[in-house]
Amino acid sequence: MTIEISYESKMRLDIPYEDIINRMVLASLDFENCPYEAEVSVTIVDDEEIRSINSEYRGIDKSTDVLSFPFNEFTISGHFDDIEENIDAFNPETGELLLGDIILSTEHIVEQAKEYGHSETRELAFLVVHSMLHLMGYDHMNEEDRIIMEEKQRKILELEGISR
Template sequence: MIVDFQNEQNAADEKTLQLVEDVLLFIADKESVAQDAELSVSFVTNEEIQEINKTYRGKDAVTDVISFAMQEHGEGEIQIIGEEPILLGDIIISVDRGREQAIEYGHSFERELAFLAAHGLLHLLGYDHMTEQDEREMFAKQEHYLTEFGLPRTTE
């Protein structure tokens, strides 16, 4: 899978970008995502994500991550049409909110960005949390993947 980073504010250093990419590639492999699939990850401020949330989702509030899928999903599977590279979509992460949540949850900023990226990728792959059951399944899956990768949630 090809990951294109937009990091205009230099909010994440190269080591963090590499960690996020490694986590995304790990999950993509576990989810059997095609190797030529592409996605974009943008790191933005609270103000920028609030504007995006307001414009595209009608919610005038800061959030931590937003995903915009480019593929249609059915029964949790990506529907592939043609032989073009698969454009999964965009993941937009508020770095400000990521820092706040890392402190709130008692783990590293890097772990929080990896969590948010994992959450965004699962959305692009068709997972959602509109019902309590779906939420339990999605969050369990992302925690499982992060733990298996070596980034378990710390508890204090």
């Protein structure tokens, strides 16, 4: 398992962010019964940088809390059955499944924790789980998919003992 974490924000989070990220990545993969060792990159940036990335890759010129860049397309969200058919889905050196990149905003983590009345730990954990589900093919573009994704997020956080 490779979880690359880069901290590029000037703002410091006063929580054990590496432990939280590692734990939530693994919990998400376990919950979805991922049969592979996986590779995920997580970068923590400031609002200015996430706004730039959001503008460049999504054409939306504003900051956001998290961006997910999946490396694979899933026929069925969370099902890894046909992923082996895509040789590019795996790192040729390690054999690990390349899931994708997660970009997180420090300012949004702090602000949203205050806004929702919970800890920064809970906010970071939620955003990592949310993004991991995106990397495994889930989305929330329609009501049915939103409900499925929200329920999975809730269950993963609950299993990890993280509540509001």
